[in-house]
Amino acid sequence: MPEVSAGTLPAMPITGRRSVKAVASSLFALTKPRIIELLLVTTIPTMLLAERGLPSVRILLVTLAGGALAAGSANTINCYIDRDIDAMMRRTSRRPLARPAPMAVVKPAEALIFGIILGAASTVLLGTLVNWLSAILADAAILFYVFVYTIGLKRRTASNIVIGGAAGCFPVLVGWSAVTGTVSLPAIVLFAVIFFWTPPHFWALAMKFRDDYAAASVPMLPVVAPATVVARKILIYSYVMVASTLALAPYAGWLYTVCAAGLGAWFLAEAHRLHARVARAAVPVPATPAVGAAALPVAVATAGGGGREAGEGTCAGIARPSANPASMRLFHLSIAYLTLLFAVIAVVSLLPWGRW
Numbered sequence: 001m002p003e004v005s006a007g008t009l010p011a012m013p014i015t016g017r018r019s020v021k022a023v024a025s026s027l028f029a030l031t032k033p034r035i036i037e038l039l040l041v042t043t044i045p046t047m048l049l050a051e052r053g054l055p056s057v058r059i060l061l062v063t064l065a066g067g068a069l070a071a072g073s074a075n076t077i078n079c080y081i082d083r084d085i086d087a088m089m090r091r092t093s094r095r096p097l098a099r100p101a102p103m104a105v106v107k108p109a110e111a112l113i114f115g116i117i118l119g120a121a122s123t124v125l126l127g128t129l130v131n132w133l134s135a136i137l138a139d140a141a142i143l144f145y146v147f148v149y150t151i152g153l154k155r156r157t158a159s160n161i162v163i164g165g166a167a168g169c170f171p172v173l174v175g176w177s178a179v180t181g182t183v184s185l186p187a188i189v190l191f192a193v194i195f196f197w198t199p200p201h202f203w204a205l206a207m208k209f210r211d212d213y214a215a216a217s218v219p220m221l222p223v224v225a226p227a228t229v230v231a232r233k234i235l236i237y238s239y240v241m242v243a244s245t246l247a248l249a250p251y252a253g254w255l256y257t258v259c260a261a262g263l264g265a266w267f268l269a270e271a272h273r274l275h276a277r278v279a280r281a282a283v284p285v286p287a288t289p290a291v292g293a294a295a296l297p298v299a300v301a302t303a304g305g306g307g308r309e310a311g312e313g314t315c316a317g318i319a320r321p322s323a324n325p326a327s328m329r330l331f332h333l334s335i336a337y338l339t340l341l342f343a344v345i346a347v348v349s350l351l352p353w354g355r356w
Contacts, residue, residue, distance in 0.1 A: 027114050030115075046172040048349035049251075050186075065125060071171070074145040077115040078145065082150060150164075158223075197241045203222060204328065204330040207222045238271040248260070256345065260341060
């Protein structure tokens, strides 16, 4: 799951001997802690739902620790592989491995070793103190994120985040298997919810930072498709995501169903809002006689690389996704939506009522 500014540190030249604190801070930044927080937000409610109450505190804490180590491992190795394109993008240029040599605190080889150690620690912790199914699923998440998404898809296809986003869905499988020892239908439904949530979430971010991805030659959908296409796909995936949340209704109960429907309506309204604004901005503006310098038309580039004429007061930022504030509104809302949805799951799992 991507973030706006996680994993960055102040750009300060490193001179002389490296301090332990500076190295530790840089290694910690490579794990992308904000992403880990969001992954744990989905793990805890899943474990509560699997238990239909509060699971063993030991199992809960060990699973969270193992999941955090696995996510940190995948993110660190991702930073190691993507350090070249991270240096080209303003959003990621201050990550530890993206910095030029005078400001680098850790070396690439050190980061890679650190990422591997985190993955090994996660495997041992989950395998010995929880169960080996959870350990295997955590390892699968690491391998999928590194080899399928980062190496295989990210730089090659606009479908990178659609397929590669599955790596961020594994924590619910790890949490469920930690409690039950198996992976059953409700866990698969939760996997689907996050899977279909990821493209709208990430494409909204990529619309804002389209120029960054274009500069790094990363074919994110907003780079290779017009804004209208991106907004339409965001809307489609949003509907499938909401439908997936309702598929959990038979297991989670009527209270969850009511809350999920309300949250889904809220998210869909915002997705429609983005779609409508992008569609309006894509409509050509009729040429009008110029009356003074203030009435001169301004060329506005579309996401597909074309252009249109827009007056000074039109929503130019919607036609050009890299300047689009509406997409960032949906991005931040998507985080709030997922957090609230899983908070509802946690609450209904602990309540003695609200079931069918």
